[in-house]
Amino acid sequence: MGILEVEGLKRSFGGVTAVDGLSMSVEEESITGLIGPNGSGKSTTFNLISGTLESDGGTVVFDGEEITDEKPYTIARRGLGRTFQQARVFDEMTVYENLLVVQTDDDKDARANELLGLIEMHDERNSFAQDLSGGQQVLLGIARTLMLDPDLLLLDEPFAGVNPGLVADIRQLLVTLVEEEGKTVLIIDHEMDELSKICDEIVVLVDGKKLLKGDPEAVREDEDVQRSYLGGLQ
Numbered sequence: 001m002g003i004l005e006v007e008g009l010k011r012s013f014g015g016v017t018a019v020d021g022l023s024m025s026v027e028e029e030s031i032t033g034l035i036g037p038n039g040s041g042k043s044t045t046f047n048l049i050s051g052t053l054e055s056d057g058g059t060v061v062f063d064g065e066e067i068t069d070e071k072p073y074t075i076a077r078r079g080l081g082r083t084f085q086q087a088r089v090f091d092e093m094t095v096y097e098n099l100l101v102v103q104t105d106d107d108k109d110a111r112a113n114e115l116l117g118l119i120e121m122h123d124e125r126n127s128f129a130q131d132l133s134g135g136q137q138v139l140l141g142i143a144r145t146l147m148l149d150p151d152l153l154l155l156d157e158p159f160a161g162v163n164p165g166l167v168a169d170i171r172q173l174l175v176t177l178v179e180e181e182g183k184t185v186l187i188i189d190h191e192m193d194e195l196s197k198i199c200d201e202i203v204v205l206v207d208g209k210k211l212l213k214g215d216p217e218a219v220r221e222d223e224d225v226q227r228s229y230l231g232g233l234q
């Protein structure tokens with residue numbers, strides 16, 4: 001059994017079925033990619049798993065316990081953290097304050113300092129978040145999520161609009177989190193190339209359904225995947 005098991009998950013908006021009976025699992029201590037064309041239901045899937053949207057049906061089991069439609073805060077407390085497409089940092093707070101503002105029972109200063117080391121931003125600790133580059137804001141957003149020490153991290157397009165140097169830093173951070181801290185990562189991205197570099201497995205979503213799950217090479221070579229993207233997979 002995976003750390004995350006999604007079964008028959010559904011959600012519609014009016015006449016649009018965004019997630020259509022999706023079943024997928026994520027293995028513990030893996031990096032799994034979630035890829036699919038625009039509007040295929042990737043973000044809605046994250047919203048359903050993390051409790052920011054209510055489902056119309058199906059189940060989400062995390063770490064052996066059903067969490068379907070629990071409140072986002074409860075799900076986060078259970079150890080399932082997420083980031084959003086736009087890094088949700090507080091612009092007018094410093095990097096350090098952005099970490100300390102997260103509600104946790106643990107020793108916040110110790111954890112914040114540890115995370116500043118992990119994202120290599122000790123030198124920016126007193127910079128305002130609004131003065132960081134887009135990529136640094138992504139790193140800070142991930143670090144904020146890590147304040148609660150989640151076992152599973154859902155990352156929504158962490159490489160989007162980030163310069164290549166920082167993309168490599170983010171990639172390295174994710175590998176470190178899995179290999180050294182035993183975390184599990186599920187990551188949405190449009191770019192097959194980017195995901196192929198770090199993912200153990202990739203789930204392809206089309207029209208709110210799983211088209212395929214496999215290692216990056218198998219996914220890249222699959223004819224259905226190539227057809228669904230109409231040659232759009234880089």
Ligand SMILES: Nc1ncnc2c1ncn2[C@@H]1O[C@H](COP(=O)(O)OP(=O)(O)OP(=O)(O)O)[C@@H](O)[C@H]1O
Pocket residue numbers: 013016017018036037038039040041042043044045
């Ligand atoms: N709050 C909402 N209200 C109405 N329709 C929505 C809402 N959220 C998503 N949708 C619709 O559901 C479908 C799936 O959207 P979703 O954002 O999950 O796709 P996505 O794969 O994440 O897309 P993208 O790659 O463009 O971010 C789309 O048709 C979208 O327009």
